[in-house]
Amino acid sequence: MQVAMIKQSIPFSCPVCGHKTDYPIKRMVEGAIINCPFCKLNLKLHGHMWQDVQREIEKLRGKG
Numbered sequence: 001m002q003v004a005m006i007k008q009s010i011p012f013s014c015p016v017c018g019h020k021t022d023y024p025i026k027r028m029v030e031g032a033i034i035n036c037p038f039c040k041l042n043l044k045l046h047g048h049m050w051q052d053v054q055r056e057i058e059k060l061r062g063k064g
């Protein structure tokens with residue numbers, strides 16, 4: 001029997017401190033504000049960062 005593993009969050013690397021944090025997919029939308037718990041950076045998700053995140057989300061959804 002195969003059990004589908006649906007991951008609800010994706011790792012995102014902070015561009016300032018480099019720490020990886022898992023963020024819920026639901027929160028990862030274009031223009032979303034990402035808060036880094038390590039360096040307290042508030043980051044708006046857009047441009048190539050958003051494209052990278054989108055690619056990760058599509059990868060996860062494609063497997064589902």
Ligand SMILES: [Zn+2]
Pocket residue numbers: 014015016017018019036037038039040041
């Ligand atoms: Zn950070």
